[in-house]
Amino acid sequence: MTRQFFVRLLCLTALFPALAGAQAPATTSVTRFVGGAGTSFDGVVEAVRQTSIGAQVSGAVVAIAVKAGDPVRAGQVLLRLDARAAEQNAAAADAQVAAARATQEAARRELERQKMLFEQRFISRAALDRAEADHQTTQAVANAQIASAGAARTQSGFYVVRAPYAAVVAEVPVVLGDMALPGKTLLTLYDPGALRVSVAVPQRAAARLVKPEQLRVELPSTGLDPQVPVRVQRMPTIDAATHTQELRLDLPPGLAGLAPGMFARVSLAPNAESEARLFVPATAVVRRAEMSGVYVLGAAGKPRLRQVRLGRAEGTWIEVLAGLSEGERLIADANTALRRE
Numbered sequence: 001m002t003r004q005f006f007v008r009l010l011c012l013t014a015l016f017p018a019l020a021g022a023q024a025p026a027t028t029s030v031t032r033f034v035g036g037a038g039t040s041f042d043g044v045v046e047a048v049r050q051t052s053i054g055a056q057v058s059g060a061v062v063a064i065a066v067k068a069g070d071p072v073r074a075g076q077v078l079l080r081l082d083a084r085a086a087e088q089n090a091a092a093a094d095a096q097v098a099a100a101r102a103t104q105e106a107a108r109r110e111l112e113r114q115k116m117l118f119e120q121r122f123i124s125r126a127a128l129d130r131a132e133a134d135h136q137t138t139q140a141v142a143n144a145q146i147a148s149a150g151a152a153r154t155q156s157g158f159y160v161v162r163a164p165y166a167a168v169v170a171e172v173p174v175v176l177g178d179m180a181l182p183g184k185t186l187l188t189l190y191d192p193g194a195l196r197v198s199v200a201v202p203q204r205a206a207a208r209l210v211k212p213e214q215l216r217v218e219l220p221s222t223g224l225d226p227q228v229p230v231r232v233q234r235m236p237t238i239d240a241a242t243h244t245q246e247l248r249l250d251l252p253p254g255l256a257g258l259a260p261g262m263f264a265r266v267s268l269a270p271n272a273e274s275e276a277r278l279f280v281p282a283t284a285v286v287r288r289a290e291m292s293g294v295y296v297l298g299a300a301g302k303p304r305l306r307q308v309r310l311g312r313a314e315g316t317w318i319e320v321l322a323g324l325s326e327g328e329r330l331i332a333d334a335n336t337a338l339r340r341e
Contacts, residue, residue, distance in 0.1 A: 027297060028332040030278055030324045039312075043199030045219070045262040047190035048250065050170070055081060055180040056158045066187070068172055072163040078187055081180050083159030090156045093149035100142035107131075107138040161186060168192050170260065190260055195251045197229070197264040200244040202311075205268065206234055209247065217249055218265040222257040226267070278326060279317040285310065286334035294324070295331035303331050 059081030066078050114131035117123045167189035174186050197217050201209075209215065209232060216226040229249035238245050249266065251258070284294050285308075292310050295303035308323030 026332040026336070027329050028281055028284060030280055030320065030326055030328045030330065039205070040218075040265050040267045041199050041201050043197045043217075043249075043264040043266050045251075045258055045260055045264055046196050046198050046248075047192075047260045048194035048196050049165070049167075050188065050190040050260065051164060051167070052185045053078070053161060053164070053187045053189060054182065054184050055161060055186060056182060057081070057086070057155070058179065058181050059083065059159055061174055061176055061178045061180055061186070064172060064174070064176060066169050066172065068169050070169045072167055072169060072189070074163055074165050076163045077160055078163055078169075079161040079174075081159040081161070083156055086152070086156040086159055090149070090152040093145070093152040097142070097145045097149045100138070100145040104135075104138040104142045107135040111135040163189065165189075165191065192258075193253055195255070195258050195260070197249045197251065197266060199247050199249070199264070199266045200239065200242065201247055201266075201268075203238050203243055203245045206245040206247060209234070209268070212249070214268060215249060216267045217251065218267065219255075219258065219262065220265065221262060222255075224255060224257070227251055227255070277311075278320045278324060279314065280320055280324070280330060281332060282313065282316050282318050283333050283335075284330045285318055295334060296324070297329040297331070 061079060062082050063080040064078075065076075065080075066072060072078065111131045111134070114123060114128050118125070118128045168191075169187060170190050171188040172186075173188075174180070180186060212229045212232050215229055215232065217229055218226050230252055231250040233248040233250075235246040235248065247266070280294060286293050286295070286305070291307055293305050293307045296306045297303055306323060309321045311319030311321045313319075
């Protein structure tokens with residue numbers, strides 16, 4: 001967005017008087033502008049809920065039921081792995097359960113016979129106790145086999161990958177025959193009903209953003225009108241390299257034509273950055289490797305190079321974040337000063 005300024009120019013470009021018959025370089029002043037039309041920042045559309053789905057077990061991919069762009073339901077089968085070994089283990093566990101139950105049933109009948117013999121005083125109390133212990137042991141073994149069979153069936157279920165929620169398939173990076181490993185992404189899903197815009201803004205601007213009404217989200221590729229976010233989340237950390245803070249702006253539901261990765265532009269309302277800021281002409285800036293500076297005129301009128309920290313460019317002006325004070329005199333064209341060095 002082109003920034004319009006309600007400007008208060010303190011000093012305009014002036015000329016020094018001629019020295020020794022040569023015309024002195026043009027000068028200008030550090031100028032304070034008051035923002036009037038807001039500021040915009042580039043952002044990107046993201047899904048609030050996006051999931052990379054992997055397998056909990058190892059196995060070859062034998063069936064892929066979806067492709068990128070397909071909508072899926074919660075619980076829908078997305079992909080199958082080779083589960084023959086797991087199914088055989090589950091069948092073996094079921095057979096062991098059947099054997100344990102048969103043994104348990106035989107022990108129960110034996111216990112009933114021993115109780116009858118004990119009542120008729122044909123066996124001792126110790127024999128009855130042994131029969132009861134055998135019955136309890138077979139019952140415990142049967143319970144253990146049932147639990148083991150349940151675990152085997154659960155394990156075999158890991159070879160079928162299902163959708164955790166209603167979503168859209170964003171990516172399928174595997175093909176038939178690929179080996180799935182725990183932690184390896186097989187599919188990526190996102191919920192199209194909950195999207196947001198992520199944008200990095202200067203920390204001083206982010207500190208003043210407390211209401212969603214202060215922001216407008218433009219989505220140029222969709223043709224939609226600018227949107228007011230329904231919620232603004234300010235991330236707690238500051239980027240040490242750029243000194244910016246990430247904002248996450250939840251978009252209204254039901255917007256058509258949106259997808260993660262789309263370009264977005266976030267505009268601050270005109271009063272969100274109402275404080276005046278210092279600017280210098282872009283021609284006054286000299287850049288040497290990683291250093292940015294300007295030539296400041298000293299008391300004797302001699303230019304001296306001073307390092308400054310620059311902000312955003314606004315047309316032919318560049319914001320100065322640190323290093324200069326309002327009203328200081330500068331060489332308007334840094335190339336002029338460079339030729340005199």
